[in-house]
Amino acid sequence: MMDPLSPQTGIFTMGSKAHALHARLTAFMDAHVYPNEAALYAQVAAGETRWKPLPLMEELKDRARREGLWNLFLPDSEHGAGLSNLDYAPLCEIMGRSHWAPEIFNCGAPDTGNMEVLVRYGTAEQQARWLMPLLAGEIRSAFAMTEPEVASSDATNIATRIERDGDAYVINGRKWWTSGANDTRCKIMIVMGKTDPDNPDRHHQQSMVLVPTDTPGVTIKRHLPVFGYDDAPHGHAEVLFDNVRVPVGNILLGEGRGFEIAQGRLGPGRIHHCMRLIGASERALELTCRRLLSRVAFGKPVATQGVWHERIAEARIAIDQARLLTLKAAHMMDTVGNKVAKAEIAMIKVVAPNVACKVIDMAIQAHGGGGVSDDFPLAWAYANARTLRLADGPDEVHRAQVGKMELGKYRPR
Known part of the structure; x- marks a missing residue:
């Protein structure tokens, strides 16, 4: 390679x-x-x-x-x-x-x-x-942010309550798509909820607290499959928090700082997803080419049939474009910081999953029935790529952010 x-x-x-x-x-x-x-x-x-x-x-x-x-x-x-x-x-x-x-x-x-x-x-x-x-790989962790009762694409909607009671915080709420919570090695969750729901600034209502998974009141209700995959032993869980008490010292950064932490966490997380998706796309393209070169249909190698030349070329172009935009975003994160690079991070978070979905779908088509089986890594890769058009913010939210920033360049000061 x-x-x-x-x-x-x-x-x-x-x-x-x-x-x-x-x-x-x-x-x-x-x-x-x-x-x-x-x-x-x-x-x-x-x-x-x-x-x-x-x-x-x-x-x-x-x-x-x-x-x-x-x-x-x-x-x-x-x-x-x-x-x-x-x-x-x-x-x-x-x-x-x-x-x-x-x-x-x-x-x-x-x-x-x-x-x-x-x-x-x-x-x-x-x-x-x-x-x-x-860091030692001795335990694993989970991040509990998304909720089933609200549109979590707008994080200010989060309804889980984190209330101060003496020297403890009491947590009540229900989360889902809490990745990793099913794993027996998962010992700690970072939970986002509201400590000050009446604050007029909606971005200062939220806080984050550290919740050990063995805390009384924490219940793993069920694992949630993704397109039929349960991703064991990691998994994605629905988690109930029923009068969960943790020490005040478990707060991260301080009350009202949850949204700030979320933005600091999701920037690198989003670009890491994009980096991995480009790798998945590259492997899908490689598998496609090898498959086409090894198969004969209607009397000639499938690779010689013109429709596949066009599809492969489009895939090659799309992957390289996505990679360059990812590298630009990474370079900006290093040189001017995540906040200044937020447009590039938002753009690549839209581009990379969509490119991966298209390229992996092409690879599935090239493999015929094998493509949707577990004999090849393509079916799982597609399920993962499609899910990442929702995780860490859906496409629509990132497009809206990019559009607003672009319009802002031309508004009168």
Whole structure:
């Protein structure tokens, strides 16, 4: 696979450390990840053990840690690999080629976003108790924001209450699509709710608190499948909070700062999703080309039939466009900050999932019946890509944001 960021092929370049990691990560994927994908799926299918850690996954994680391919995200933090967002982009893209890879390198959502929250906003005590075990891969975490009773695309709608009662906060509400909450290793959730619902500034009504999953009143109601996939052992859960009490010290940053934290968390999270989606798109295109070259229909190789030339060309163009926009957003995050780069982050969050959906759909068509089976990684990849047109903000919200910012350039001052 060609390095998209080499000086010969792109305007963005990685540092020497990132280039070395790129080569090592690619080699690890070839040697240990792709050959074990089927075995990992088989372990998940093993009945009652599906919500428990997979033995093979733990072996691969140990190997990745020993080889120094661990916690490659977290720019500007001593806990990470010392990479910029631009450096991390091609590495994250490689991980996105496999369903299993992000966790193997401790670079999977929602843990990455939660670790970034703890690095940026957590107290020393919160970091010691929760960040360090997450960085070590000893536990997993969840982020509880979306709710079934409200349109959560507008985060100010969130109805979960977080009320002060002496030296504790009492939490009442219902969340869903809380990714990772089904996992037996999930020990901590970051929960967003309202501490001041009457505040005239709707963006200062919300707060975030740390809630250990074993706190009385926390109930995992059910796991939620995505297009039939339950994503075990990780999963996505509906969670009930019934008079859940946590110490006041579990608040993050302070009351009324929840929306601010959410924006700080979702910016990197969104671009990481986009990086991984480009990797999934690349793999889908690669599988398509190999499939077309190996199949004969109506007396000639399928690859020689003109319709596929056009489809492959469109896919190649779309992937490269999406990658360049992602790299631009990453570069801006590094140089001028996430807030200034919010338009680019919003744009790529629209572009990358839509490109991935189109390219993976083409790959499914090329594989015929095999494309919708579990013999190839395409069906799951499509389900994931389609879901990411909703997760971290639906397309419509990001388009609206970009449109408003564009119009703002021309409004009279």
